[in-house]
Amino acid sequence: MVIQNLLDSLPDTTVLLTDGQRQFDRAALAGRVEALAAVLAARSRPQAPVGILADNSPEWLMVDLATQALGLTLVPLPLFFTPQQWAHVIAESGIGALFCADPAQGAALGFDTVRAAGPLALCEASAPRPAPGAALDGVQKLTFTSGTTSAPKGVCLSAAQQWEVARALREGVAPLGLGRHLCLLPFAVLLENIAGPYTALLSGATTICPPLAETGMRGASGFDPTVCLDAIARHAPHSITLVPQMLQALVAASRPDDPRIASLRFVAVGGGKMPPQLLAAARARGFPVYEGYGLSECASVVALNLPGAQRDGSVGRPLAHRRTAIAADGEILVEGCAARYLGQPVQNDPWLATGDLGHIDADGFLYVDGRKKDILITGYGRNVSPEWPEAALLGAGAIAQAMVVGEGQAYLAALLVPAGPAVGAAQLQEAVERANAQLPDYAQIRRWSVVPPLLPAAGLLTPNGRLRRAAIRAAHADAIASLFDQPESIT
Template sequence: MKHFIDSIRAMMRERAADVAIVQLDGTVSQGRVVDYGTLGQECNALAAALAARCAPGSTVGLVAANSIAWIEADLALLMGGHVEVPVPLAFSAEQAAHLLAPCSVVLTDDEGQRRFEAWRADAPQAFGSVPCLSIGRLIDAGAVATTRALSVGTLADRVCKVIHTSGTTSAPKGVRIRANGLDALLASLWRHATRDDYTRYLNLVPFSLLIEQVTALYMPFAAGGTVVLPPVGEAPLGDPGAVAADKLSLLRRARPSAVTLPPSLVEALANAADRLPDLDAESLCEALFGRSTAPLIAAGGAPVAAATIGRLAQRGITVLQGYGLSENSSVVSWNTRAENRIGSVGKPLAHVAVKLGPDSELGVRSASLFAGYSGSDPSACHTDADGWLWTGDLAEIDADGFITIIGRKKNLIITAHGRNVSPEPAEASYRSVAGVRDIVLLGEGQETLSAYVLTEAGADQEALRRELERHGQRWLSGVERAATFVFDTDSPALRASLFTVTGRPRRQDVERHVRERRAATPMAA
């Protein structure tokens, strides 16, 4: 079987004059444009320069913004047979040091270099003397060197990446991703997508997330398509300060044929469609996406309220929700154009088998499972002797095979009345209320639930409280509804202290923050 990186290399040779990457500038025009021939030359040069410094199989850190340099480094590391460790720029020094500890070198672009030096200044002992190398300078050096590194392929299965995934401690788990696992995943995804779908993909979230590497890079490049990057300096969704609604103009400008959206941007898209009630489907797509038809829209990362997806469907915009985890090289299941059941996360991909444990925990067995963790964490998934990965997610599987995620096993709230509440579906529902940036339900051991709400700047909190109460009465069961609300205006500082880099709440930290708020302001409820 041809490995995915070999398919991408073939595109570099066969479609040398076609546009591979567009980096938008801050105006209406395109910024930098890179064709497949240039992309191939620069990746070859970088692979050659790395071969002179690191043997195949070496572990190499990647600290860079969502940039052309990040893409070139990722492809060159795959070509050279290295183990890549991408680190989010939003990480703290302690988190970054934990992931980068085994690396022999670290590759950076300009923004990554600044972030790496800031980490090293915060924790000089943690980073030691690991070399930090400029991607651009290595490309210049490799342009006059041999390209023998490209003979190192991925012919045998190997660990090609270590991907961070959030845990319960300050040391993120490293998930060891197999090259053959990515091949199996991509082969299954292509059963439900066409090359035309990936002619123009808009990147919106950090490349350090494996799902974005798969859908924003490997699928478009295998299709000979174009990857569109936001303007330099524009923070991707998930970074502190990035706001979903602010990306709507970028969606319209980029005219994408495919996007993968986090729940926050699906909500923003639905709200934008609601503000244009008189437009027909074609005109609405022109207004939202700069094209007459909707792109292939996949959604994942956290639950999206079925009502939100339904609102878009009524306007002719299909959102295909899926489910995955890094331990399966990202996607486990996906709704498709042929079979889309709103409210579910679709059926398992062709290479994936699923089953439920006695407590409704979802088990996964597939050809794309990881090769284990680097490090350990109490939140790590367990793989049993028969090869089933127990995800920690609670699910239902209907008679047709559609999976519905009903909560996270370790997030289960048990009230004082002995009722079990999975907070995630109710949180997804509440997020559809205009003015809500994020929400976390609390209530372990309490008679009723409470909610911690991050709001848009300038939101009328009393009016928002009334709207949340109405929403709960209409859409949620009595046990899922919050009885009281604590509000904060969304800010990068709160995001950094109370949420992981991938946007998941640190529930214990949120509970502590709410207790402190209530102690300081007894009437806050």
């Protein structure tokens, strides 16, 4: 997509971008994008990749559009990464300049010369920096995922791949007439880019992107649902995008038919399996929830429940530009992603193996059953996807987070994070019993242990809230061992 053509096609009078204080219509947005492009073109290495380390703001999106106008690679550095992970991303991608709100932060990462001031300063390194270790031709966005190790992996995406997804989303939600989208996830997370401002721009809608603290995010891993609900009431968006943990907190903090969420027409939820009880509770509160599924390798969204095409328990049908299939071993395959990681060739196989297990019903709705690599094989040879009993636990009340363990053991156990400081052992046991009532004996939880909250900052969750199971097992090895120190037989 040619960015100038997009900007020229937008309505003149609509506020396209706002942080709640400043407003940018088409002319103002186009002018800022043009000015940023001129600054980027004047760099000492004008073709080098550009990094951005910043909170959500209109400027973040303007930088994104400016790099697209010039055909440059943008490398988002998530604020929740560690300094070591930032250093890894910078070294792997060959970033030549960095946009950041605090020049001192840029200097600490080796970008010690301010090329241009502003809400986001453009900082360059006074000393030459190495070129990227791999070719980035045609790569507009190099998005690094946390993966299962401390070294993030770079996913290479073209502008065309990203806008293709946004166009499919625009078509899918068009009947709802969404005119205002409030960004609640970090822009450094690809999902918010695509489902938020990209889709809104194609629709000529308003993107509202205040700093994350104003919408309830607290540092790398905290979330205040009351602040978020107040932000929704204040900005009156038609759409938001959430991960399941955020939805769970919002449901707990809201009331039936809560007036603060009256403006919402579409709440997209992805990033993890959603318990059916949470879906029902959210709807009872008035949240119009639509569950979806995606991967960074596919430029975000692959499938999504939509108005008139929704089935509870599923993640919806594939979007118009995608086809899915199920391999013989149950793995979900997605066609046409052209995925590649930094330093690796483009995959020749037209079908991407996602690593997720699932099934497709007779009407084409996709169901995600769990991660292929996470399947637990009990001591009695029974295969259990841990996400199944975990979803039951999370839907039973009193439990904020849960990880099921039991590979090679006679029974399953769980690490539990209570839903609040007032939740005691008796309430947790009652919740476990409610969950077990929905499960066959081999998938029931026989023992459990309470652990502190599992946080991205500690390396225990991915940015979208998925459990980093190996890291959790290592961090809580003693607690897990204690869950299996009493032999038990299962009939």
